[in-house]
Amino acid sequence: MASPFENISKLPTYEELKEIISNRYRKLNQKLEISKEMSIKAKEIARINMVYDVLKNYFEKTIYTLPHVDRLHPFYLDLLDLVVGVNEYRKSIIRLSKALRILSNIRKECLNIMRLAKKSHELAEVRRSCIGRLLSVMKRNRKYIDFLASIIFKLKTIPSIDPETPTVIVAGMPQVGKSTLVKTISTAKPKISPYPFTTKNLILGHIIGPHYKFQAIDTPGLLDRPLSERNPIELQAIMALKHVKGVIVYLFDVSITSYYTLEQQLHVLSDIEKSFNKRIIVALNKIDAMDKNKTDKLVQILENKGYVEIFRISALKGLGIVELKNKLIFELKAIT
Ligand SMILES: Nc1nc2c(ncn2[C@@H]2O[C@H](COP(=O)(O)OP(=O)(O)OP(=O)(O)O)[C@@H](O)[C@H]2O)c(=O)[nH]1
Numbered sequence: 001m002a003s004p005f006e007n008i009s010k011l012p013t014y015e016e017l018k019e020i021i022s023n024r025y026r027k028l029n030q031k032l033e034i035s036k037e038m039s040i041k042a043k044e045i046a047r048i049n050m051v052y053d054v055l056k057n058y059f060e061k062t063i064y065t066l067p068h069v070d071r072l073h074p075f076y077l078d079l080l081d082l083v084v085g086v087n088e089y090r091k092s093i094i095r096l097s098k099a100l101r102i103l104s105n106i107r108k109e110c111l112n113i114m115r116l117a118k119k120s121h122e123l124a125e126v127r128r129s130c131i132g133r134l135l136s137v138m139k140r141n142r143k144y145i146d147f148l149a150s151i152i153f154k155l156k157t158i159p160s161i162d163p164e165t166p167t168v169i170v171a172g173m174p175q176v177g178k179s180t181l182v183k184t185i186s187t188a189k190p191k192i193s194p195y196p197f198t199t200k201n202l203i204l205g206h207i208i209g210p211h212y213k214f215q216a217i218d219t220p221g222l223l224d225r226p227l228s229e230r231n232p233i234e235l236q237a238i239m240a241l242k243h244v245k246g247v248i249v250y251l252f253d254v255s256i257t258s259y260y261t262l263e264q265q266l267h268v269l270s271d272i273e274k275s276f277n278k279r280i281i282v283a284l285n286k287i288d289a290m291d292k293n294k295t296d297k298l299v300q301i302l303e304n305k306g307y308v309e310i311f312r313i314s315a316l317k318g319l320g321i322v323e324l325k326n327k328l329i330f331e332l333k334a335i336t
């Protein structure tokens with residue numbers, strides 16, 4: 001499934017809209033000046049319609065392509081709120097819909113008045129005042145237009161995760177091998193996209209079998225540090241993952257060169273256990289360069305914590321991946 005924001009339409013800013021209208025007005029005038037068949041009245045109507053159509057088309061496309069807040073999945077609602085603020089988003093769309101109705105009424109009214117006008121200076125006067133009224137609706141809504149124009153790019157970068165497809169969420173401290181694991185267990189080439197409030201990219205892969213289709217994502221800069229060190233915005237970005245159906249794989253780096261100590265890695269695991277109501281599967285990565293003492297000690301601690309099945313893998317060399325993947329498929333099938 002694509003992100004609900006993937007196909008949203010671009011809206012120009014207030015200043016850009018003004019520019020678009022004035023350019024089109026100039027071009028239209030050039031055409032009308034040489035046109036012999038059209039009456040003066042028809043030409044004035046064409047001018048009003050041009051301004052109306054530009055605004056109507058942009059406003060309509062925006063209103064119809066931006067997803068309705070009530071229809072968003074909680075995962076995307078959380079991200080929307082984080083990235084742009086739900087209230088401002090909702091309010092701006094409502095304002096634009098109202099503006100659209102007002103524009104349509106003004107146009108209708110103007111065309112009626114136009115019908116009664118006869119002399120060319122009367123026709124020009126009606127056109128001037130009508131276009132003035134249309135433009136002033138746009139001006140009154142400047143704040144909302146500019147807000148929506150500014151968020152569209154941000155919304156388009158929200159990653160496409162289907163929160164209802166069972167997902168393997170790979171967690172672990174920086175450099176433990178999360179991205180490598182996602183690539184290893186994914187079928188097709190994974191998709192890389194930014195995730196709000198992290199500097200790193202999120203890797204989304206698929207695990208596709210004869211009768212199932214699952215997702216695998218890593219959690220760049222999200223589930224890799226103690227949650228107590230997070231600011232509220234980061235926390236909200238992390239907690240949005242709660243709404244994604246699935247299991248968590250917590251990766252340990254047990255290599256001799258690991259950046260983080262066992263204690264640090266265990267601390268983050270405890271945080272995740274407390275904050276997520278999801279099944280956690282632990283895997284010890286980089287066994288191709290394993291520190292045996294460290295590994296034995298960790299296995300002991302994890303067993304004491306109640307983890308009966310502990311996977312030993314090398315995401316890089318492909319060791320133990322089949323066993324881990326089978327376990328994941330088993331668990332994900334259970335939640336479909
Ligand atoms: N020896 C060894 N190296 C590995 C293994 N898995 C990953 N690496 C290496 O560890 C480094 C980090 O791997 P990544 O997959 O980028 O780790 P990450 O957890 O996604 O890192 P961040 O995105 O920075 O949090 C890379 O140089 C990998 O090649 C493994 O099984 N064995």
Ligand SMILES: [Mg+2]
Binds near residue numbers: 178218
């Ligand atoms: Mg990574």
